[in-house]
Amino acid sequence: MSDRIELLLPIGESTAAPGARPQLAPRLQSLAGATIGIVWNGWHCMDVLTRELQRILVAEHGAKEVVALQTGTTYPMRESELLHARDHWDAAIVGLGT
Amino acid sequence: MNLASTRISLADDLDAVIEHFHRQGYTDGLPIVPPTEARVRAMLGGTGRAAHASLGRIEPSSHEATIEKIAINAVMAGCRPEYMPVLIAAFEIMTRREWLLGSMQSTTNPLTPMLILNGPIRQQLGVNCGAGVMGPGWQANATIGRAIRLVLLNVGGAAPGDVDKCTQGFVGKYGLCVGENEEESPWPAFHTTRGFAAGDSVVTAVGVNSSTSIHDSSDRWEDLLKTLTASLISPGTANVVDPYSTPVIALNPLHARILADAGYTRERLQQHIFDRCRIAPEALSGRRTVLRRGEHGDAVFMVDGQIPFTNKAEQILIVVTGSMAGGHSCYLPNGHFGYAQSKQIGD
Numbered sequence: 001m002s003d004r005i006e007l008l009l010p011i012g013e014s015t016a017a018p019g020a021r022p023q024l025a026p027r028l029q030s031l032a033g034a035t036i037g038i039v040w041n042g043w044h045c046m047d048v049l050t051r052e053l054q055r056i057l058v059a060e061h062g063a064k065e066v067v068a069l070q071t072g073t074t075y076p077m078r079e080s081e082l083l084h085a086r087d088h089w090d091a092a093i094v095g096l097g098t
Numbered sequence: 099m100n101l102a103s104t105r106i107s108l109a110d111d112l113d114a115v116i117e118h119f120h121r122q123g124y125t126d127g128l129p130i131v132p133p134t135e136a137r138v139r140a141m142l143g144g145t146g147r148a149a150h151a152s153l154g155r156i157e158p159s160s161h162e163a164t165i166e167k168i169a170i171n172a173v174m175a176g177c178r179p180e181y182m183p184v185l186i187a188a189f190e191i192m193t194r195r196e197w198l199l200g201s202m203q204s205t206t207n208p209l210t211p212m213l214i215l216n217g218p219i220r221q222q223l224g225v226n227c228g229a230g231v232m233g234p235g236w237q238a239n240a241t242i243g244r245a246i247r248l249v250l251l252n253v254g255g256a257a258p259g260d261v262d263k264c265t266q267g268f269v270g271k272y273g274l275c276v277g278e279n280e281e282e283s284p285w286p287a288f289h290t291t292r293g294f295a296a297g298d299s300v301v302t303a304v305g306v307n308s309s310t311s312i313h314d315s316s317d318r319w320e321d322l323l324k325t326l327t328a329s330l331i332s333p334g335t336a337n338v339v340d341p342y343s344t345p346v347i348a349l350n351p352l353h354a355r356i357l358a359d360a361g362y363t364r365e366r367l368q369q370h371i372f373d374r375c376r377i378a379p380e381a382l383s384g385r386r387t388v389l390r391r392g393e394h395g396d397a398v399f400m401v402d403g404q405i406p407f408t409n410k411a412e413q414i415l416i417v418v419t420g421s422m423a424g425g426h427s428c429y430l431p432n433g434h435f436g437y438a439q440s441k442q443i444g445d
Contacts, residue, residue: 003110004107004108004109004110005108005115005134006134007106007107007134008103008104008133008134008135008170010103010174010248010252010253011161011252011253012159012161012162012252012253013103013161013167014162
């Protein structure tokens with residue numbers, strides 16, 4: 001009798017059927033010259049951090065432009081906002097706020 | 099059918115296995131049932147869905163909530179296989195984009211999904227709808243609620259204190275699953291107000307904050323309404339700053355019957371709360387006033403210069419649960435995330 005026990009991992013893995021997995025956009029090798037979006041939900045004091053992120057991305061990483069998009073706290077980005085981001089941003093920082 | 103999850107090999111010692119899962123952050127702090135392949139396959143036998151099928155992504159990690167992963171965490175939680183359809187229906191709700199699960203997973207609010215079960219499923223699974231309904235003692239309630247939380251932790255990545263920034267949390271974050279006490283309720287079952295037939299088995303998922311006790315042992319409906327109304331007026335609760343919220347008023351059957359005997363239907367009670375539970379704008383702090391600005395570009399919703407409990411009376415969810423003993427009901431605020439949605443439970 002084995003003194004080992006085999007268990008299945010409970011954490012998320014890419015175990016979905018291949019057709020169900022979305023394709024991620026290619027990662028940027030550099031932020032230089034990029035237009036970056038920051039999506040935040042208007043939560044307390046996030047505006048302060050957003051301004052600092054904008055400064056850092058331009059001053060230290062050479063981003064061309066950093067756009068801050070404030071959504072509501074009770075709904076995700078609107079379809080029109082998602083499409084605009086896809087068409088005009090090179091990268092995005094999302095999920096900020098509470 | 100091959101199971102796709104990675105396998106780990108550990109010393110076949112229960113204490114060592116539990117310790118390993120604790121150290122890896124796979125638990126809620128309580129011991130788990132080791133998810134062997136045999137146990138997971140048995141759990142998968144509780145549903146006709148394919149193991150690799152995905153119900154959607156669990157934010158913030160964006161990993162897929164596959165039937166297999168739900169089964170693994172259900173084993174850990176101590177579920178029976180027959181609980182799987184409830185879990186599946188619940189996650190089909192919670193992975194909907196508009197439910198904002200990702201925000202709920204990382205918020206500082208003491209927020210957790212609450213499952214409300216209606217219909218024959220309650221008897222089929224032995225779901226507690228009576229005494230101590232939000233407390234310990236019933237395997238179905240305890241483990242279904244716990245399985246939900248373990249999936250949110252392990253598949254969604256919401257590690258407490260890390261990704262999950264909840265300031266204090268509350269006990270509902272171990273799991274919160276209740277059955278409506280339809281049999282002792284004076285009103286039609288809650289799920290029939292949401293478009294389902296009385297004979298349907300339905301789960302409603304709603305994100306709730308820690309509960310507020312509403313205690314009044316009077317048998318006079320006037321007293322009860324006075325206490326109820328006053329208890330709901332609280333500038334610090336989530337729904338005050340979110341007019342689209344779906345707060346839960348969990349009335350015990352005794353309170354419900356006192357009100358029903360006085361002529362209150364569920365709808366009339368909703369309207370009463372909407373009409374009477376108003377907060378003066380000056381009762382809110384400056385910051386909460388800012389938060390209450392129109393989320394959808396609308397002007398702040400006010401009625402006669404007062405802030406109502408919700409935008410519409412029908413947003414107030416009145417569920418009858420608990421026992422007839424004692425005048426104890428409670429209110430569970432909802433706001434910002436996890437507006438109530440209901441789904442029929444399939445296989």
